[in-house]
Amino acid sequence: MKDKNRSLIKEYVMKWNLHDIKRVCQVNGFPAFLGIVMLFGLLSGGVSRADEEVFVNDFLTGLAVLLPIGLVWLSICLHPVKREKMYYLCPMDHDTRLRWMWQAYLCAGLIHLTVFLAGLIILAVLNGFEWRTFLLLFCNDLFFSFTVQADEKEDGFGYSLLFVFFVSVYLLTTDMCLPFVTGAEHSDTLLNLLLITAMAVELPLFWKILQMIRRKIQNAGMYEEAVVK
Amino acid sequence: MLELDHVSKRLGSFQLRNITIQIPTGYLCGLAGENGAGKTSLLYMLLGLYRPDSGTVRIDGKIYEENEKEIRQQTGIVLAEDLLHPAFSLLQNGRYYGSFYNGYEEACFVEKLKQYHLDPREKFGHLSKGQKLKCQFAFALACHPAYLFLDEPVANFDPEFKKQFFADLCAFIGDGERTAVLSTHETEDLDRLADYLIFMKEGEAVIASDMEKFRDSYRIVSGESYKIRLLRPDVIVKLEEREFGARALVRHSRLLSYDKSLLVAYPTIADFMYFMS
Numbered sequence: 001m002k003d004k005n006r007s008l009i010k011e012y013v014m015k016w017n018l019h020d021i022k023r024v025c026q027v028n029g030f031p032a033f034l035g036i037v038m039l040f041g042l043l044s045g046g047v048s049r050a051d052e053e054v055f056v057n058d059f060l061t062g063l064a065v066l067l068p069i070g071l072v073w074l075s076i077c078l079h080p081v082k083r084e085k086m087y088y089l090c091p092m093d094h095d096t097r098l099r100w101m102w103q104a105y106l107c108a109g110l111i112h113l114t115v116f117l118a119g120l121i122i123l124a125v126l127n128g129f130e131w132r133t134f135l136l137l138f139c140n141d142l143f144f145s146f147t148v149q150a151d152e153k154e155d156g157f158g159y160s161l162l163f164v165f166f167v168s169v170y171l172l173t174t175d176m177c178l179p180f181v182t183g184a185e186h187s188d189t190l191l192n193l194l195l196i197t198a199m200a201v202e203l204p205l206f207w208k209i210l211q212m213i214r215r216k217i218q219n220a221g222m223y224e225e226a227v228v229k
Numbered sequence: 230m231l232e233l234d235h236v237s238k239r240l241g242s243f244q245l246r247n248i249t250i251q252i253p254t255g256y257l258c259g260l261a262g263e264n265g266a267g268k269t270s271l272l273y274m275l276l277g278l279y280r281p282d283s284g285t286v287r288i289d290g291k292i293y294e295e296n297e298k299e300i301r302q303q304t305g306i307v308l309a310e311d312l313l314h315p316a317f318s319l320l321q322n323g324r325y326y327g328s329f330y331n332g333y334e335e336a337c338f339v340e341k342l343k344q345y346h347l348d349p350r351e352k353f354g355h356l357s358k359g360q361k362l363k364c365q366f367a368f369a370l371a372c373h374p375a376y377l378f379l380d381e382p383v384a385n386f387d388p389e390f391k392k393q394f395f396a397d398l399c400a401f402i403g404d405g406e407r408t409a410v411l412s413t414h415e416t417e418d419l420d421r422l423a424d425y426l427i428f429m430k431e432g433e434a435v436i437a438s439d440m441e442k443f444r445d446s447y448r449i450v451s452g453e454s455y456k457i458r459l460l461r462p463d464v465i466v467k468l469e470e471r472e473f474g475a476r477a478l479v480r481h482s483r484l485l486s487y488d489k490s491l492l493v494a495y496p497t498i499a500d501f502m503y504f505m506s
Contacts, residue, residue, distance in 0.1 A: 014325075017316035019354055086312040088278060090329035091301035223278045 008100075008107040015078040024077040057126055058182050064122040065137075065174060072112040072144060079108045081148050081216045081226075088223035098221040105148070105217060112145035123181055133181045136195050140174050143206045148213050159212050166205045173198040230254055231376065231408060236274060236284035243432060245270055248284070250437040252425055254375075255405035257398065259419035260412035261498050262429030263506050268412045269309075271429060272380050275410065276306065288376065302331055305369030307379040312365055315354025319364050322353055323371065330372040338371035345390070359385040370397065377401060377409040384414060395422060416498035426498065430505055444495045448481040452491035459488065467504040478504035 081101065088097070120137055143166075150163035176194055179185035219225035231252040238245040245267050252258045260268045273279045274286055277293035277300065285292060288300045306312065313322040319342055320335075327333030342349050345363040347356070356364060362382045369377055377398075386394055395418060402409055413419060419426065426443050428436035436443055447466070450457055454475035457468060464485060468477040478496065479485070487493050496504075 014314065014317075019316040084312075084314075085278075085308070085310070086326060089276065089301065089304075089306050089312070090326060091298050091331075092329065093298040096298070222280075224280060 008103055011104060012079065012107055012111060016075075020078055021074070024074065058184075061123060061126055061178065061182050064119040064126070065178065068115045068119040068141070069144070069171075069174070071115055075108060075112060076147060076149055079104070079148075081105065081213070082220045083226070085223070088226075094221055098217070101217050101220055105146075105213070109146040113142060116141035116145060127181050127183065130180070132191055132195055133177055136177050136198055137174065137181075139199065140170055140177075140202070143202055144170050146213070147206075147209060148216060150209075150212065155212055155216070159208075162205065162208055162212075166202070166209055169198070169201055169205065173202070230287075230289065231258075231275060231410070232285075232287040232290075233271075233274065234285045234287070236281045236286060238270065238274060238279055238282050240270060240279070243267070243270070245274065245432045248274075248434045248437075250427060250434060252408060252410065252427075254408050255402060256408055256424040256439070257402050257422055258408065258410045258425040258427060259416075259423035259498070260410060260427045260429065261414070261416055261419060261502060263502065266429035267432045268429050269380055270432075271427070271434075272378055272410065272412055276304065276378055277301070303375040305372050305374035305377045307362060307365045307369050307377070307382050309362075309381045309385075311353070311361055313353045313361075313368070316352060318350050318352055319347060320349040322364075323349075323368055326368065327372065332373035334371055334373065337373075338367055341367035341370055345393070359387065359390070362386070363390065366394065366397075370401065375407050377407070379409065379411045379413075381412050381414065383411075383418065391418075398422075416502065420497050420499075428498070428501065428505070435505060436501070443501075446481055447496045447501065448479045448487075449476065449494045449496045449500050450479050450487060450491050451476045451494075452488070456488045456491055460485070469504070 083101070092100070116138075120134060120141070123137070124134070147163075147166070150160045152160040155163075173194065180191050180194075185191075231250070233248050233250045236245065236248045243265070248271065260271065262268050270279065274281060275288075277286070277297060280293065288303065291300055293300060313319075313326065317325065320339070323333070323335060323338045327335065327338070339349050342364065345360075345367055347360060347364055347367070353361065353364065362385050366379075366382065379398075383391060383394065398409055398411070399422065401407055411419070411423070423440055425439050426436055427434055438446075450460070452474055454468075454470050457465070457475050457477050460477075460479060464480045464482075466478040466480055468475055478501065
């Protein structure tokens with residue numbers, strides 16, 4: 001294999017094309033997810049404030065949070081662990097294929113995290129830096145960046161439910177954090193409580209999801225395991 | 230040489246059973262059988278996409294578990310489904326997937342595409358089914374493999390291209406050092422060109438031999454029913470009685486003699502398929 005002609009970034013970018021985006025929108029219910037995200041956005045306390053200047057600031061704040069979520073979710077849908085059949089037919093041994101899959105997963109996760117970090121920097125510029133909100137949003141984004149989509153048929157109902165629960169908790173805690181970011185809510189106690197609760201719920205959830213991802217990638221190394229079963 | 234040694238594989242309710250085949254190098258091997266007989270499953274075993282539950286698949290003496298990369302460097306593939314990236318142009322596809330193959334030659338790919346009246350700048354997803362298969366065939370040839378595996382591409386080709394396809398296939402095996410396995414329902418072409426035949430029925434390789442041996446082993450006998458029945462019952466594979474006379478597939482041997490009034494002919498693969506189904 002002429003490895004110099006291939007790169008993880010190139011493989012990642014390959015999937016960002018109209019054909020695959022259309023397919024994802026049809027199959028993975030991306031518009032439905034985006035709808036839910038927007039609904040969470042609308043429910044955000046900060047955006048409802050009336051003052052025009054504050055409203056623009058809150059709108060930009062919401063955008064800096066919601067846009068990365070939408071982009072990363074689309075990316076997660078576009079980059080499933082299992083690959084196209086041709087990938088299993090190309091000259092590569094099993095270990096190399098598995099290594100590429102791990103690297104591709106990590107590469108996608110790091111790209112997602114970069115997108116989220118850009119959003120967090122915009123948040124800090126707009127609203128000032130507050131370490132607890134930053135920590136909460138960063139941890140949330142970190143977990144979400146390294147998530148892969150669960151498939152009920154492949155992963156079982158339990159994991160699919162776990163995945164939906166994790167995404168819901170992620171969206172809810174992110175949304176609840178926004179009023180603290182914009183300054184609409186000041187209570188230190190509430191923020192501490194939110195931070196502790198979010199970590200207490202999300203950490204074990206993410207640990208379970210990581211185990212699922214590990215199994216998925218391990219299975220995806222073999223065509224039979226990834227596609228047939 | 231392609232070898233399957235007592236290979237069995239369960240795939241849900243379907244099972245490939247105890248398949249032993251040796252396809253010598255330089256042969257065009259036809260893979261025939263009705264729908265669901267196991268042709269594609271057998272091809273997937275040869276391609277290493279399915280791993281056997283028992284038995285061994287060897288390509289040039291190598292097994293996928295130990296030499297997957299080396300084996301795949303030697304194989305070209307044309308499957309009935311879309312293998313290349315739909316959003317990429319044919320040339321981009323060639324460059325991307327070709328980067329995996331040591332033998333890939335872009336000039337050869339472009340030349341083949343032009344020969345098949347395909348524009349290298351066209352997106353793969355915009356092609357018709359037949360054009361996609363032509364492109365995959367061109368790509369497979371451009372990788373200069375030693376083994377070519379083709380899963381039912383012929384049905385999607387126009388008659389004009391069929392000629393070109395078989396000419397290229399014959400040229401591919403022409404030097405006697407390369408082998409092609411072609412799964413198809415178009416058995417006339419196999420009758421004409423194949424050197425080796427694998428006939429699958431319900432997950433078993435009923436026939437796995439060179440065409441000469443296949444033709445020597447069976448006869449189609451037509452004539453009056455009672456005269457056919459005079460043959461030993463164990464040689465009659467299947468007898469089909471009609472209003473005026475009968476027709477039978479018979480296991481032939483040199484010791485077998487036929488009544489002079491019976492019409493005895495070599496079977497075609499289509500005849501064989503007809504009687505075996």
